[in-house]
Amino acid sequence: MAERGPEWLEWLDGGVTAPEGWRAGASYAGVRTYGEEPRYDVGLLASDRPCTVAGIFSQNAVVGAPIKFNRPRVAAGRAQAIVANSGNANTVTGERGDLDSARMASVAGVHLGVPEELVLVASTGVIGRPLPMDRIEGGIAAIEARPDGGPQFARAIMTTDTRAKSRAVRFEAGGRTYTIGGVAKGSGMVHPDMATVFCFLTTDAPAEVGWLQSTLKAAGDVSINMIDVDMDSSTSDTMLLLANGAAGGAPLDERHPAAPRFREALEAVAIALARELARDGEGARTLIEVQVEGAASLEDARRAARTVTASPLVKTMVAGRDANLGRVLMAVGRSGARVDVDRTSVWIGAYCAFERGVPTETPYETISQAMDTEEVVLRVDLGLGDGRATAWGCDLTEDYVRINADYTT
């Protein structure tokens, strides 16, 4: 499928190891015991030199030990590697959990030859059970991190995801060539114990740390934070960006000539991964893209787009290929955004179903039939201002309930 982004972007294979100076790998350690078959469950990602780092973490009042462990390290602005596991989130595990995160970092650091204090930790999976540290340590020891190991690492962080999610882009800016790689996992807009969102981004660009943080924040706000409404809700959600500078030149900052293109490229990678996350929602058959325009403010647009995307009614209407205009209006109405029905228009796919307060004449059947695609776009024009935002979600199917009701039993 064609990726969205400016034409000067070249899309590459390789994910997080596509940029210069990165290596990764994975092993099966038996942490993730609940799947049908053995699958990678421990992964390592490392740069050949220290990086500047930026990070965004879950806003949930309950967070896992890894997030508590990472926060001060990211705040310090330097990191060189990530050790990750699936199968167990190391959350609500008390003091032991904190010690286990520290131990993971130190074992990974020794194995990789990276200073222990530059290793970040990420764990996803079940909650409230202690990490099987013997298995994790054995798993780390078994990994050979290699320059083509990005796709392996992508598989190691999967939980109920049905496919790995990697992207990478290359572009020229200010006379140099930069590469950005990314990997993500999620699978489930509302399944935070298994479907924590991880999005790890790597680059060979050098970057000033304050600028890197604000750039990551901006990219997160138009991508990962616009999938459903639960990104800031799980206990382990983590978005990290590590810049190792292998491409050479001066560190990117606001005034660097390459900054605008880097920002745009980072957003393109993050949006591509966000769309993959939404498309792979648990039990999902359809990607839903909600475009809101004409909102009184950017905040209103974001709120309306996210509320429509997250609405179980909208999700089931897409699952049932049911052009139920009322459900879209209902969700917009309760989003908290300023709404004047008589100025509001709604498109379902290519069809305008509601124009400035009045349902159009297009037959319900025509619109419903056109919804029978892999991707349904709902567009809402609030007719009030310039605020615009896009959010992504997926349909709610019987499979979703089956996965979530039967999971641990």
Add this chain to the structure above:
Amino acid sequence: MAERGPEWLEWLDGGVTAPEGWRAGASYAGVRTYGEEPRYDVGLLASDRPCTVAGIFSQNAVVGAPIKFNRPRVAAGRAQAIVANSGNANTVTGERGDLDSARMASVAGVHLGVPEELVLVASTGVIGRPLPMDRIEGGIAAIEARPDGGPQFARAIMTTDTRAKSRAVRFEAGGRTYTIGGVAKGSGMVHPDMATVFCFLTTDAPAEVGWLQSTLKAAGDVSINMIDVDMDSSTSDTMLLLANGAAGGAPLDERHPAAPRFREALEAVAIALARELARDGEGARTLIEVQVEGAASLEDARRAARTVTASPLVKTMVAGRDANLGRVLMAVGRSGARVDVDRTSVWIGAYCAFERGVPTETPYETISQAMDTEEVVLRVDLGLGDGRATAWGCDLTEDYVRINADYTT
């Protein structure tokens, strides 16, 4: 099943026509064409004399014509009858919708012999299609409102509800006997176009209008407003209380000796109806009651209880009889309430699963098996203060998706 409430309350049959001076009836007019068989779809409820009235309406930015019609009438404080229909919500129907609501009130007033300006209107059902006024007028004309017609009226307002919901209580206070009746419809925490919440309450107590409004508001806050999170979200949600004074005596107000008991009785009826609404959620097999205590504030307690109740993860965990403690903690954590995990305890049914930050030793299987009941109670003690609140919801089953994905197709 035993109803909850003080022992001095006598529970009666008859619903909204149990109090003195009330009559009701229903007819099948063919508005509700989508069911398998003809069912009442137009209803009338009337007092033999004018009443003081209180009301609470949907906070959705998009509301139906009936709500716009009722608001000024309720604000004026007097009413005598309600005309209701299911099958069509008269929402997003433009000017024609406003005229149709007015016409319904006037036709009902003439038929009932009630001043047209004292008639309120309620419509629930599909959105965006004009009311079939000829059928509705025919339906009104066919109704004979009788003192035993409460149960008929309860059936006329059902949409996807699987059963009618009526309650009534009688009690003595300050030397007089008062009766309160109530009827509700809902069926679907998140299906606002079909599952609008209506809760209409009648009484033979006389009441001062300002006191009646604050008393209804307080009762709504601990009942209908604590079912899931969508009460204030649908476009047609309406709670009304009409007091006709047939029981005699001075109007109830803050200082009236019967006021405390009336308030308590009203809450008992409203909570009984709220629990029925939650229990009859679309596709539901299990009532979920979430009790939060020890919150830093009442607002925090309400927020936490509602968030847990509304969480699709909690709903599916109850459907699957899966004692997945992590999901409860997750929902509490993202509720916005102040949370300190190390002070938090969680009970699932009779079992403490998490005590001040640490999972207990009670086996997962033991707790899961105990969840196999018609009603699952989740209790959370935040250990921070005196705030407490209770919310109700239902499990999320594959049937829910089936109902909502296939409805209009």
